[in-house]
Amino acid sequence: MARLLLSALAAFALAAMPGMAGAPEQSKRPVARGSGAVAAVQEPTAAVQEQVVAAISQLRPLIRPPSPQDLIARELPSGAAFAGMDSSLRPWLRPESMVELAMAQRKLRRNGAVCGDISIQGEREGRVRSRTRGCGIKDAVRITSISGVSLSQSALLSCNAAKALKKWVDKGVQPAFASEGPVVKLQVAAHYTCRPRNNQSGARISEHGRGNAIDISAFILQSGKVVSVLSDWTGGGPLADSRKKACGIFKTVLGPGSDPYHGDHFHLDVAQDRSSTYCR
Amino acid sequence: MTMWVFGYGSLLWNPGFPVAERALASLEGYARSFCMLSIHYRGTEEAPGLVLALDAVPGALCRGVALRVTDGAEDDTLAYLRERELISSAYVEKQVALHLHDDRRVEAVTYVIDPSHRQYCGGMALEEQAQIIAAAHGQNGPNSEYLFNTTDHLAELRLPDSDLDWLAARVRAILG
Numbered sequence: 001m002a003r004l005l006l007s008a009l010a011a012f013a014l015a016a017m018p019g020m021a022g023a024p025e026q027s028k029r030p031v032a033r034g035s036g037a038v039a040a041v042q043e044p045t046a047a048v049q050e051q052v053v054a055a056i057s058q059l060r061p062l063i064r065p066p067s068p069q070d071l072i073a074r075e076l077p078s079g080a081a082f083a084g085m086d087s088s089l090r091p092w093l094r095p096e097s098m099v100e101l102a103m104a105q106r107k108l109r110r111n112g113a114v115c116g117d118i119s120i121q122g123e124r125e126g127r128v129r130s131r132t133r134g135c136g137i138k139d140a141v142r143i144t145s146i147s148g149v150s151l152s153q154s155a156l157l158s159c160n161a162a163k164a165l166k167k168w169v170d171k172g173v174q175p176a177f178a179s180e181g182p183v184v185k186l187q188v189a190a191h192y193t194c195r196p197r198n199n200q201s202g203a204r205i206s207e208h209g210r211g212n213a214i215d216i217s218a219f220i221l222q223s224g225k226v227v228s229v230l231s232d233w234t235g236g237g238p239l240a241d242s243r244k245k246a247c248g249i250f251k252t253v254l255g256p257g258s259d260p261y262h263g264d265h266f267h268l269d270v271a272q273d274r275s276s277t278y279c280r
Numbered sequence: 281m282t283m284w285v286f287g288y289g290s291l292l293w294n295p296g297f298p299v300a301e302r303a304l305a306s307l308e309g310y311a312r313s314f315c316m317l318s319i320h321y322r323g324t325e326e327a328p329g330l331v332l333a334l335d336a337v338p339g340a341l342c343r344g345v346a347l348r349v350t351d352g353a354e355d356d357t358l359a360y361l362r363e364r365e366l367i368s369s370a371y372v373e374k375q376v377a378l379h380l381h382d383d384r385r386v387e388a389v390t391y392v393i394d395p396s397h398r399q400y401c402g403g404m405a406l407e408e409q410a411q412i413i414a415a416a417h418g419q420n421g422p423n424s425e426y427l428f429n430t431t432d433h434l435a436e437l438r439l440p441d442s443d444l445d446w447l448a449a450r451v452r453a454i455l456g
Contacts, residue, residue, distance in 0.1 A: 130449065152311075152340065153443060187339045190440040194449070208440060215440070217341040226339040230306055230379055260381050261438060264306045264341060 069093060114141040115159040120166055121145045125156060128192065128211065135194035137211035149173075149183055155191035158211040160270045164249050165214060168268070172245030173219065176238040180221055187218035187228070189265045207252070213269035229255060230264035242266075247279035254280060283354040284388035285361065286378055288312050288344035289332035290426065292433040296364065297357040298350035304343070304381035304437060307390070311340035313443065314409050315402035316393055320367055322418040322426050329416030329423035330409055332430065333371065333393035335402050343439045346378050346388055358389070365391040370399040406443060410450040424451050 066074075072093075112121045122143040130136045143155045146166045157165070169183075177183050194209040207213035218228035219242070233239055233256045243266055246253045251274045254267040258280045286307060287295065314330040323329025334342060349357045365371045371391040378388045393400055416423035431448040434441055 131452075152337075156442070156446070185339070187341065188442075189341055189343075191442045193440045193442045193445040195435055195440065195445070208442075218339040220339045224338070228308060228339065228341070230308060230341065260304075263381060263383070264343070264379065 112144075114143070115162050117163065117166065119147045120162050122154065122162075128156065130194045130209070132194050132205070132209070134205035135209040137192065140192070140211050146186075147174075150185045152185060152187045153191075155188050155214055156211060157191060157214060158270075160272075161212050161214060164270050165268070168242075168246050168249045172249065173242045176241035176245065177219065177221065177227075180223075180225070180227075180238065182222050183219045184222050185220035186216050187220065187226075189215040189217040191215070207269035207271050210272075212271060213252075213267060215265040215267050217265040228264075229266060247277055250277075252278045281354070282351075282386075283349040283357065284378065284386045285347045285349060285357070286344055286376060286388040286390035287347055288334060288342055288390070289430055291347065292345055292437070293429045295347055297347075297360055298353045299347045300350040301348035303346045303348075303384070304439065305346035305378040305386075305388070306381070307334070307342045307344070307376055307378055309336060309338060309340060310334040310342045310376075310392060311337040312342045312344070312441065313402065314404070314413070314447070315400060316370055317399040317401050318416070318418055318423070319399065320418060321420040322423040323416040324418060327416055328399075328412075329418055329426075330401070330404075330412050331426065334390065335393055335395065343441075345437065346380055346386060361389070361391075368397075368399060370394055370397040406446060407450070410447050410454060413447065414451045414454040424455060427451060 109118055109121065112123075114120055114122045114124055120141075120143060122141050122145075125137075125140040125142050128137040128140045137156070137158050139159060140156055141159060141162055143157055143162050143165070144151060146162070147169050149169050169186075173183055173186075190208060191214050192208060192211045195206060208215075217230065218226050219239075220226050227239060229239065235257075243253060243255050246266065246268050250268040251271045252267065252269045254262040255265070256263050258267075285291065285295070285297075286305060288307075289312070312332055312334055314332055315335050316331050316333040317323065317328035318331040319325045319328050321329075322331055362373070366373065370393060372394050374390055374392050375387055376390050378386050380386060393402075395402060413423045413427050420426075427444070427448055428451075431441070431444050434444065
């Protein structure tokens with residue numbers, strides 16, 4: 001087939017260059033094509049044309065015929081939305097490029113969604129095992145962002161904890177920071193980590209060892225401003241508001257004032273063995 | 281004048297200078313990670329290991345220990361630390377403000393990384409870090425020992441660091 005194409009092209013080239021067989025002392029500038037030559041290019045012999053068409057049609061897939069909707073959309077005037085009384089109230093078709101873009105983004109988000117919630121983005125990790133008894137997560141996820149708020153480090157959590165975090169971001173954090181602009185990033189101080197409670201040997205495993213807990217040390221706003229638990233805790237304002245709203249969504253909420261270990265972060269967990277909330 | 285040093289890696293378990301007092305401390309604006317290639321202590325030029333360093337990250341928090349130098353030993357300590365930490369120019373000496381967990385605020389000396397240095401390797405995936413740490417070895421011993429010593433001491437101090445704990449578990453699994 002390639003040879004067929006080549007011979008067709010050679011036929012074109014020969015027809016198109018009648019004056020090129022001249023001596024070398026002639027200028028290298030191409031000579032203007034005479035009208036005869038143009039005619040030769042535009043009207044190759046029927047045989048050549050047939051060969052080229054046959055060769056090309058074998059290479060290329062057929063172009064899809066335009067759909068009826070496309071045809072209607074093309075006939076619409078490009079100007080005002082309402083051209084006149086008799087124009088339809090039906091909205092214009094969205095440009096195809098926009099639809100494609102939106103669908104691609106959705107698909108991307110759907111592929112990255114975990115815990116059956118499109119706003120919880122991350123990866124499934126499955127079972128996380130540990131050599132320490134009592135540690136591990138049955139069905140873990142590694143979360144990178146929640147409701148469009150990114151996490152400073154991907155957090156290994158159970159879906160229960162991830163869902164609670166999502167609810168807190170939507171219903172606690174964003175409303176609390178509403179006047180200062182949205183929170184775009186959470187600074188994660190700790191997530192899954194297998195240690196006995198307060199690391200005393202013999203003590204029971206903390207909720208961090210079951211993927212049920214996350215520590216948050218700062219909130220980063222869209223303006224770039226950092227609101228940190230350590231430096232900006234006053235007992236009031238958006239930080240205190242966020243903390244208050246975490247109580248109930250999470251089972252345990254600790255922070256500045258709870259004990260000497262929580263002065264620089266909020267500890268949030270969804271402890272399974274606790275029937276009532278513990279917020280101090 | 282009282283001199284404090286912020287320890288977040290090997291200084292936690294091997295200060296190497298006379299310490300008068302230890303206090304849990306938090307440093308804001310810096311994140312601890314294995315973002316420095318070690319070509320002396322825990323690796324070689326041919327097969328670099330990884331050591332911890334502080335990377336400037338807005339909003340980040342690093343928890344470690346503030347070490348108060350014994351009175352009179354300040355000059356010797358600073359000279360010792362410079363020889364130890366500034367062996368290559370990847371670390372930069374910095375004066376930082378620490379929040380001690382008993383609510384004191386102190387100024388301390390610490391060593392942070394110069395992200396334009398060729399030994400800087402920030403943002404490496406944890407799995408890759410684990411593979412390097414499991415294999416590397418330098419003049420101070422195996423790279424894994426550095427990791428385990430650090431995580432053990434952080435655990436003793438009740439300072440959680442999820443990434444380091446994950447790395448320790450992963451490296452133990454690789455080493456079998």
